[in-house]
Amino acid sequence: MSDNKIYQASTTAPVNIAVVKYWGKRDAKLNLPTNSSVSVTLSQSDLRTHTTAACSAAFGPEDTLLLNSSPQDVSGARTQACFRELRALRSALESADPSLPKLSSLPLRIVSENNFPTAAGLASSAAGFAALVRAIANLYELPSSPTDLSRIARQGSGSACRSLFGGYVAWQMGSKEDGSDSVAVEVAPASHWPTMRALILVVSAEKKGVSSTSGMQITVATSELFQRRAEVVVPAHMKAMEKAILEKDFETFAKVTMMESNSFHATCLDTFPPIFYLNDVSRAAIRVVEDINKKAGKTIAAYTFDAGPNAVIYYEEENADAVAGTLKSALGELDGWQGREIKAQSTEGVDARAVQVLKDGVSRVILTSVGEGPIRTEESLITATGEPLKK
Amino acid sequence: MSDNKIYQASTTAPVNIAVVKYWGKRDAKLNLPTNSSVSVTLSQSDLRTHTTAACSAAFGPEDTLLLNSSPQDVSGARTQACFRELRALRSALESADPSLPKLSSLPLRIVSENNFPTAAGLASSAAGFAALVRAIANLYELPSSPTDLSRIARQGSGSACRSLFGGYVAWQMGSKEDGSDSVAVEVAPASHWPTMRALILVVSAEKKGVSSTSGMQITVATSELFQRRAEVVVPAHMKAMEKAILEKDFETFAKVTMMESNSFHATCLDTFPPIFYLNDVSRAAIRVVEDINKKAGKTIAAYTFDAGPNAVIYYEEENADAVAGTLKSALGELDGWQGREIKAQSTEGVDARAVQVLKDGVSRVILTSVGEGPIRTEESLITATGEPLKK
Structure with missing residues (x-):
C-alpha cells in the first residue's frame, strides 16, 4: 500500500x-x-x-x-x-x-x-x-x-x-x-x-505486594495445599457457583464467593515464603460483612479479595441500604458515594473496632454493579490525522 | 482414715x-x-x-x-x-x-x-x-x-x-x-x-481471637483444605522434622517450622467463617525473620505462631547476635532483654517499615531456650497446715 x-x-x-x-x-x-x-x-x-x-x-x-x-x-x-x-x-x-x-x-x-x-x-x-x-x-x-x-x-x-x-x-x-x-x-x-451490586473498598496498601504473575508461580511450586485446591476444591466451587448464578441464589453465591476468596488467600499464606495480600484493614472488612449478615439474619453480603487488600463486596440491589448503607455511615466522607441513593444505616451490631479500622484504612469507595461486555464506540482517542487526542 | x-x-x-x-x-x-x-x-x-x-x-x-x-x-x-x-x-x-x-x-x-x-x-x-x-x-x-x-x-x-x-x-x-x-x-x-534458643515477641492483640478449642472444631468442620493437611502435609512434616532434630539440621528444622506455621494458619483462613490469628504485627515479624535470613545468606531463624499473634523465633546460640541482636536494636527498650548478653545489631537490610510495625506492636520480649521436662521440687505452695501460701 x-x-x-x-x-x-x-x-x-x-x-x-x-x-x-x-x-x-x-x-x-x-x-x-x-x-x-x-x-x-x-x-x-x-x-x-x-x-x-x-x-x-x-x-x-x-x-x-x-x-x-x-x-x-x-x-x-x-x-x-x-x-x-x-x-x-x-x-x-x-x-x-x-x-x-x-x-x-x-x-x-x-x-x-x-x-x-x-x-x-x-x-x-x-x-x-x-x-x-x-x-x-x-x-x-x-x-x-x-x-x-x-x-x-x-x-x-x-x-x-x-x-x-x-x-x-x-x-x-x-x-x-x-x-x-x-x-x-x-x-x-x-x-x-441485573440486581447484583458491588461496593469496592479501596485500601491504602503499605506497598505493592508480590505481583500476581510471580506470586502464583511460587504458590504452584511451594504450597503443599495448592494441588488440593486446584483439583478438588475449585471444581466443586465452579459447579456450585454456576448453579447459584443460574438460579439467582444469592446465599449460595455469597457463601462460595467468600470461601473461594479465603481458599485462594489460604494457599497464598501456604506459599513459601508466604504471600500476604490481606492486611488488618481487609480483615476488618471481612468482620463488618460478617456482622452485616448476622444483623440481617441471612447472608446478604459477600466479600472477595484479589491480589491486594481492596475488598469487593457483592450484594443485591434490595439490600443496598443494609449493606452499602452500613458502610456509608462509617465511610460517608470518602469519595465514591456521590450520586448514589444509598441511605446510611446505623452500625449497631457491627464490631466498633472493625469500623474504626475501616475508617482509618479505606481511602475511597466505588459503587458499581454487574454490567455489559466490551462496547464498540465511535468516540476515538486518535485524531483524524493519527495523533493521540490530548486529554 | x-x-x-x-x-x-x-x-x-x-x-x-x-x-x-x-x-x-x-x-x-x-x-x-x-x-x-x-x-x-x-x-x-x-x-x-x-x-x-x-x-x-x-x-x-x-x-x-x-x-x-x-x-x-x-x-x-x-x-x-x-x-x-x-x-x-x-x-x-x-x-x-x-x-x-x-x-x-x-x-x-x-x-x-x-x-x-x-x-x-x-x-x-x-x-x-x-x-x-x-x-x-x-x-x-x-x-x-x-x-x-x-x-x-x-x-x-x-x-x-x-x-x-x-x-x-x-x-x-x-x-x-x-x-x-x-x-x-x-x-x-x-x-x-542444647543450643536451641527461642525469642518470643509478645504482641498486644486487639482482643482475644477464637479459642483454639472451638477454632479447631470449626476448621475440621468447614475447611476444604484441612483434610489434605492432616493426611498428607503433616505426616511429611513429621518425618522431616524428626530427622532434622536427630541430625541437628537447623536449616531443615527452620524451613519445616515456618512452613508448618503457615500451613496451620492457612487452614485457619480456609475455615468458614475464617479465623485470623496473625495480624499486621505478626506479618512484620515474618518479614523481619525473612530479611535476617537473607542478610545471613542462610536460614538462621525460624518463626512460628500458635493461636494468637505472638511470634516465637527459634535460632541457634551461635546466631544469637545476628537474630536476637537485630531485634534488640529495634525493641531494646522493651522488658525482657535484661541479663542477656545479646549484642544489638544494625537493622540494615531489614525492611524498615516492618521494623517500625514491630516497634509499635510488640509489648515485651521473652528470651529463652530449649529446656527440661517437669522437675520435682520441695518448694511448696501449700503450708504445713494446708493453707495456700500467701504470695
Missing part, C-alpha cells in the same frame, strides 16, 4: 472481579490456568478501559501503545502474542479476499485510557488487554466471537479473557496443550441477574 | 511451642488429634507453672484448684478426667498394697503459679495441665512414666501431653478409639541439641 490512510476503531471494555479465583498456571507462556474460574463483569459506567486501535503506513515502523498518556513497552511476549494472533486472523481474511486493505502488515498505534486510577490496585490489566484485543479485532473487522477473542486476550493477561463478556463469565481451564480450549464463556448475561 | 494428715508434693512444668502443629480433633472428648505434632520444650527458668498438689481428710468435701491466687472451676470434664484417671491409678496401688494410705479417696487441693503473665497469650494450659498431672502423680507416688502421664494430661489439654518431657517431643496421634496410643514420646532430650 502506498497511501497513508489512517484506519481506526474503538471500544470500551470492563473490569471483572472473580468469585471463583484464577491462581496458578499450568503453562506460563500460554497463560493456561491450573483451574477454571468465574467472574462478575462490572459496569463500565464506573470502571472501564477505553481503547482506540489504529494502523497506517504513516505510523511506525514500530507498534506503539499509549496508556493514560504514557508510552508502554509492547515488546513483551504477552502483548506480542496478542498482536501476532490478531494479525494472523486479519491476514487470513486478506488472503481470502484480495480486495481488503492489507492492514495486517501496517504498524499499530493503540491509545488507551482508564476511567479509574491505576494506583487504586484494581485489576486493570484484565480490562486493558480485553480492550486492546477487542479494539484491534474491530479495526481488522474480524468475525471472531467473544470466545474466540478470549483465547487471544488470555495470552495477554489470564483474567482478561473474562472481560470479553458481560454478566457472569466462566473461564474454562481446558485441557489441550496448545490452550485452544482455554477460553471464556458466558454463564449468564447481566440481564439474567 | 480418721487423721487429718496433709499429704503434698510439688513440681514445676514447662511450656512447649510446637514446630509441627496440633490443630483438629478426631475425638473432642478424649482430645484425640487428627494429626501428630512435635514441639520444643522451653526452659523453666523463663516460663513455667509451679504446682503443689495436696490431699487431706481435712480438706473438702470438694476438690479445689487455685491458679495465681484465683479459684478455678474444676468441674469441667477435662479436669475431672485427669483427677479420675490419676485416682484410679492410685487406687490400684492401694488395692495391691493395703499398707498405703488411701489418698485416692481424699479431696485434692491444688495450688498453681505461673512465672509469666497469663495475659501474654502464651500456651499456659499446656504447662498448667502437665504440672497438675505431674504434681498429683508425685503426691500419689505413681510409678507411671512420662508417656503414661502424657495420656492423662492430654485429656486435660491436648498440647499438655508434650510438656511431660523436656527437649524435643512428639505427640503421636495414635489410632485406637480409646486414645490409649495417643501419647507423647521424646524425640531427643534437650542435651542432644
Whole structure:
C-alpha cells in the first residue's frame, strides 16, 4: 500500500472481579490456568478501559501503545502474542479476499485510557488487554466471537479473557496443550441477574505486594495445599457457583464467593515464603460483612479479595441500604458515594473496632454493579490525522 | 482414715511451642488429634507453672484448684478426667498394697503459679495441665512414666501431653478409639541439641481471637483444605522434622517450622467463617525473620505462631547476635532483654517499615531456650497446715 490512510476503531471494555479465583498456571507462556474460574463483569459506567486501535503506513515502523498518556513497552511476549494472533486472523481474511486493505502488515498505534486510577490496585490489566484485543479485532473487522477473542486476550493477561463478556463469565481451564480450549464463556448475561451490586473498598496498601504473575508461580511450586485446591476444591466451587448464578441464589453465591476468596488467600499464606495480600484493614472488612449478615439474619453480603487488600463486596440491589448503607455511615466522607441513593444505616451490631479500622484504612469507595461486555464506540482517542487526542 | 494428715508434693512444668502443629480433633472428648505434632520444650527458668498438689481428710468435701491466687472451676470434664484417671491409678496401688494410705479417696487441693503473665497469650494450659498431672502423680507416688502421664494430661489439654518431657517431643496421634496410643514420646532430650534458643515477641492483640478449642472444631468442620493437611502435609512434616532434630539440621528444622506455621494458619483462613490469628504485627515479624535470613545468606531463624499473634523465633546460640541482636536494636527498650548478653545489631537490610510495625506492636520480649521436662521440687505452695501460701 502506498497511501497513508489512517484506519481506526474503538471500544470500551470492563473490569471483572472473580468469585471463583484464577491462581496458578499450568503453562506460563500460554497463560493456561491450573483451574477454571468465574467472574462478575462490572459496569463500565464506573470502571472501564477505553481503547482506540489504529494502523497506517504513516505510523511506525514500530507498534506503539499509549496508556493514560504514557508510552508502554509492547515488546513483551504477552502483548506480542496478542498482536501476532490478531494479525494472523486479519491476514487470513486478506488472503481470502484480495480486495481488503492489507492492514495486517501496517504498524499499530493503540491509545488507551482508564476511567479509574491505576494506583487504586484494581485489576486493570484484565480490562486493558480485553480492550486492546477487542479494539484491534474491530479495526481488522474480524468475525471472531467473544470466545474466540478470549483465547487471544488470555495470552495477554489470564483474567482478561473474562472481560470479553458481560454478566457472569466462566473461564474454562481446558485441557489441550496448545490452550485452544482455554477460553471464556458466558454463564449468564447481566440481564439474567441485573440486581447484583458491588461496593469496592479501596485500601491504602503499605506497598505493592508480590505481583500476581510471580506470586502464583511460587504458590504452584511451594504450597503443599495448592494441588488440593486446584483439583478438588475449585471444581466443586465452579459447579456450585454456576448453579447459584443460574438460579439467582444469592446465599449460595455469597457463601462460595467468600470461601473461594479465603481458599485462594489460604494457599497464598501456604506459599513459601508466604504471600500476604490481606492486611488488618481487609480483615476488618471481612468482620463488618460478617456482622452485616448476622444483623440481617441471612447472608446478604459477600466479600472477595484479589491480589491486594481492596475488598469487593457483592450484594443485591434490595439490600443496598443494609449493606452499602452500613458502610456509608462509617465511610460517608470518602469519595465514591456521590450520586448514589444509598441511605446510611446505623452500625449497631457491627464490631466498633472493625469500623474504626475501616475508617482509618479505606481511602475511597466505588459503587458499581454487574454490567455489559466490551462496547464498540465511535468516540476515538486518535485524531483524524493519527495523533493521540490530548486529554 | 480418721487423721487429718496433709499429704503434698510439688513440681514445676514447662511450656512447649510446637514446630509441627496440633490443630483438629478426631475425638473432642478424649482430645484425640487428627494429626501428630512435635514441639520444643522451653526452659523453666523463663516460663513455667509451679504446682503443689495436696490431699487431706481435712480438706473438702470438694476438690479445689487455685491458679495465681484465683479459684478455678474444676468441674469441667477435662479436669475431672485427669483427677479420675490419676485416682484410679492410685487406687490400684492401694488395692495391691493395703499398707498405703488411701489418698485416692481424699479431696485434692491444688495450688498453681505461673512465672509469666497469663495475659501474654502464651500456651499456659499446656504447662498448667502437665504440672497438675505431674504434681498429683508425685503426691500419689505413681510409678507411671512420662508417656503414661502424657495420656492423662492430654485429656486435660491436648498440647499438655508434650510438656511431660523436656527437649524435643512428639505427640503421636495414635489410632485406637480409646486414645490409649495417643501419647507423647521424646524425640531427643534437650542435651542432644542444647543450643536451641527461642525469642518470643509478645504482641498486644486487639482482643482475644477464637479459642483454639472451638477454632479447631470449626476448621475440621468447614475447611476444604484441612483434610489434605492432616493426611498428607503433616505426616511429611513429621518425618522431616524428626530427622532434622536427630541430625541437628537447623536449616531443615527452620524451613519445616515456618512452613508448618503457615500451613496451620492457612487452614485457619480456609475455615468458614475464617479465623485470623496473625495480624499486621505478626506479618512484620515474618518479614523481619525473612530479611535476617537473607542478610545471613542462610536460614538462621525460624518463626512460628500458635493461636494468637505472638511470634516465637527459634535460632541457634551461635546466631544469637545476628537474630536476637537485630531485634534488640529495634525493641531494646522493651522488658525482657535484661541479663542477656545479646549484642544489638544494625537493622540494615531489614525492611524498615516492618521494623517500625514491630516497634509499635510488640509489648515485651521473652528470651529463652530449649529446656527440661517437669522437675520435682520441695518448694511448696501449700503450708504445713494446708493453707495456700500467701504470695
